[in-house]
Amino acid sequence: MEMEEILSLLxxxxxxxxxxxxRRFQIEVQGWKNGxxxxxxxxxxxxxxxxxxDDAAYYLLSPLPPGELKEWKKPKPYVVLRxxxxxxxxxxxxxxxxxxxxxxxxxxxxxxxxxxxISMKREDYxxxxxxxxxxxxxxxxxxxxxxxxxxxxxxxxxxxVYSFLNAPTLIGSNLTWSEGTTFxxxxxxSVVYSAWEALKYIYSILPPEMRLRRERWDWATxxxxxxxxxxxxxxxxxKYYVPSRxxxxxxxxxxxxxxxxHFIEKSATFLTPRAVLKASDSVARLSEVPFILSEPIAYExxxxxxxxxxxxxxxxxxxxxxxxxxxxAELKDYRVRFEAFLARNRREYGExxxxxxxxxxxxxxxxxxxxxxxxxxxxxxxxxxxxxxLVSDVILILQEILDLWVSELPERERTTLLRTYRHYVGRDKxxxxxxxxxxxxxxxxxxxxxxxxxxxRALREYGFTEEMAREIIEHFIAEGYxxxxxxxxxxxxR
Numbered sequence: 349m350e351m352e353e354i355l356s357l358l359x360x361x362x363x364x365x366x367x368x369x370x371r372r373f374q375i376e377v378q379g380w381k382n383g384x385x386x387x388x389x390x391x392x393x394x395x396x397x398x399x400x401x402d403d404a405a406y407y408l409l410s411p412l413p414p415g416e417l418k419e420w421k422k423p424k425p426y427v428v429l430r431x432x433x434x435x436x437x438x439x440x441x442x443x444x445x446x447x448x449x450x451x452x453x454x455x456x457x458x459x460x461x462x463x464x465x466i467s468m469k470r471e472d473y474x475x476x477x478x479x480x481x482x483x484x485x486x487x488x489x490x491x492x493x494x495x496x497x498x499x500x501x502x503x504x505x506x507x508x509v510y511s512f513l514n515a516p517t518l519i520g521s522n523l524t525w526s527e528g529t530t531f532x533x534x535x536x537x538s539v540v541y542s543a544w545e546a547l548k549y550i551y552s553i554l555p556p557e558m559r560l561r562r563e564r565w566d567w568a569t570x571x572x573x574x575x576x577x578x579x580x581x582x583x584x585x586x587k588y589y590v591p592s593r594x595x596x597x598x599x600x601x602x603x604x605x606x607x608x609x610h611f612i613e614k615s616a617t618f619l620t621p622r623a624v625l626k627a628s629d630s631v632a633r634l635s636e637v638p639f640i641l642s643e644p645i646a647y648e649x650x651x652x653x654x655x656x657x658x659x660x661x662x663x664x665x666x667x668x669x670x671x672x673x674x675x676x677a678e679l680k681d682y683r684v685r686f687e688a689f690l691a692r693n694r695r696e697y698g699e700x701x702x703x704x705x706x707x708x709x710x711x712x713x714x715x716x717x718x719x720x721x722x723x724x725x726x727x728x729x730x731x732x733x734x735x736x737x738l739v740s741d742v743i744l745i746l747q748e749i750l751d752l753w754v755s756e757l758p759e760r761e762r763t764t765l766l767r768t769y770r771h772y773v774g775r776d777k778x779x780x781x782x783x784x785x786x787x788x789x790x791x792x793x794x795x796x797x798x799x800x801x802x803x804x805r806a807l808r809e810y811g812f813t814e815e816m817a818r819e820i821i822e823h824f825i826a827e828g829y830x831x832x833x834x835x836x837x838x839x840x841x842r
Contacts, residue, residue: 364483364658366416370425373411377427377461380452386463387449388427389476391417394442395577397428399457405431409463413476414443414579415556418568428455428462436467443565443579445476473557473583474665477658484663485656487730493660497650498546503748507531507637513667513729514586514617515636515722520676520794523718525614527586527668529726532631534622535641536758543621544590544597546647551590551619553654557581558661560589560616562606586664587616597623600630625758627703627765632710636723637745640752667729674725674734677794682724682739686717689743690788691810694781697754700762702784703769710753714791720746782807782820783829790840797837 390409400406409427450463511531533543568577596602602620610616632638704711724742728734789798807817824830
């Protein structure tokens, strides 16, 4: 074997397999001495172990989450929990992830160890994975895994990776979204179904706890102990959804009725292709990266990705911990670059771009500003921290998406969109452009107001003379489009 190949193997991340986690748990448990006070994390199983005495309540603790426990073919590792009236225990459901503190002891049957429980607290499912920090993947490793699985345009693939890492909470936002994202690949016709097949594969290899499902209990069996368990889903946080049927790709919201609130609230990540190409499409409008497909996407089964899915999940939760939130008011560089992006494309594309920015359309300014900020947060999670070059990357992706929309929008849809826009803004093009400039600035403002001097400067930068710009501002105030709640600050009358 060549030295380069040996080094390549050494650089590969070690899989965080169920075997590895079970082995780590057993080593810890076997190191306990009877009488030691110990603390351990695991998944609570409300099932009595074999030959349990009647002097207390006896249950089991598993090192593996319910989805893996169900599939585990080897003898399952457990710790017995002995709970008495003096134990402090949270209200629990079978399957919950818990932290247990107590006194180590031997159990009366087999080689099982036991804890005399002092306290048992329910913890977040994500805390389980955060304990495996040393198994986390780098951004480059994640990108390589996805690119070796899915053959798609580079920016689109990066958009998928960013979406997978979800988006931090936006402080100062008027929207009550959770951390979920929406990744949409859009195209009329059969091309979009290739993306659906690829995303279904990614979804299929995720643990059951990471898939968005109706609340339900699953059964697991242990032939060695002759027990069966009824376990609920312990994960109340990050989940993913891919449409289960092809016909869902044309629905306004491509999900069953019970899942639609998760889409609207962004309480899950939707990886959803769309067989609809409309500027008013709700999926495109709410997607951080509404890419239009120009050619079919190909994918192939990737055993390396399948082996490293637990590592990917650990990386995901650690990344969320590193960048839990972004403050919109502090993203000054992003705001300046976003406004420059709007001004540049207003000149480049004119009416069609203005039409895409009105309320309810794919580039609705205020919405797209906040979606871009969420994309920035996802990229910060990918890199480990927020840096200035990431702002440039966000603007480049937004530009790529806009260019695709302008070039790929069907003629009939373009005509309808322009007709809607012209009805919306009226006949005076100068005033409509000036009002558009104001709403663009307002959309990125933290308090919904625009400084008079800021609006005046933006009008002049667009090409209006100083005198004309001042006349336009006074006209908007006189006609009731704008008012001045505080001297020097303007607000739109809605």
